[in-house]
Amino acid sequence: MTKIGIFGANGRMGLALIEAVQQSQHCQLGGAFVRASSPHLAQPIANLQPQAPAGSTFSAEQQLGDELDVLIDFTLPEGMLGHLKQAVANKTPMVIGTTGLNTEQMQALEDASRSVPIVFARNFSVGVTLMLDLVQTAAAKLADEMDIEIFEAHHRNKVDAPSGTALAIGEAIAEAKGWDHEQVARYDRTQVHEAKSQQEIGYSVLRAGDIVGEHTAYFATMGERLELTHKATSRLTFASGAVRAAQWLKDKPNGLYSMQDVLGLKK
Ligand SMILES: NC(=O)C1=CN([C@@H]2O[C@H](COP(=O)(O)OP(=O)(O)OC[C@H]3O[C@@H](n4cnc5c(N)ncnc54)[C@H](OP(=O)(O)O)[C@@H]3O)[C@@H](O)[C@H]2O)C=CC1
């Protein structure tokens, strides 16, 4: 049995992760952690997640010990960095799905992976993991005059944009093309009074209602357009992927792993 601790356990993903752990035959919930200031501290988890183990309550993240096999973090970048320090101090492997990391925060994650094994993915679904491979094939094989654009849509509460997944798709395409992603990424065209360059990856973003997560990569030229689209309809998809990653990570050596490693899709 893999004993799993979940940070941000009262969040949208935290609650889906509790359900995914309960559904797994190989994992058990070792701790559902919230901030010390949280109104949910010491309250029954079942108040928010009916699938929670009977009698279980939310714990303060500071109370984390070294008895857990794997920690999972889907919070915000600042919170994730604190949780990462706790994982390193306790020598506990960590699965991280938090998006919106800047360069320094990503560097801190990479540094920590020299002390503990980490799986980091900006999307834990099987479909998007495969899509990262498919867009690289399209980018490498289609003619250079194909225009490349990425569209993403999410629920109204999402705070980072473009989504981590959209950026991962763009970075995968740039890598296949031999481009420097930051040089070719176009996040805003409102001040650009010129035609689209062929070495450009344009991003567009929609925030509305309860959309779980949709991503399309467009490869377009005169007279035709290829669209590769992924639509997630349940957060349990991401949560189940993260729990699968946690189980896979338990006995791995220190290092930074991706969902492609977990699924055996690494080229
Ligand atoms: N990789 C993937 O497959 C996916 C990634 N995500 C990413 O997961 C993250 C969380 O998304 P979601 O669950 O929708 O967000 P929510 O806002 O619903 O939950 C965020 C959780 O993080 C906690 N938190 C925020 N800041 C801190 C902090 N400084 N210290 C400790 N805890 C903190 C919140 O606690 P409190 O309530 O007290 O503020 C809350 O429990 C986002 O980055 C999102 O992009 C989401 C889905 C899939």
Ligand SMILES: O=C(O)C1=N[C@H](C(=O)O)C[C@H](O)C1
């Ligand atoms: O915040 C979300 O909800 C999601 N975030 C991830 C991202 O930024 O790509 C993954 C998923 O699309 C849902």
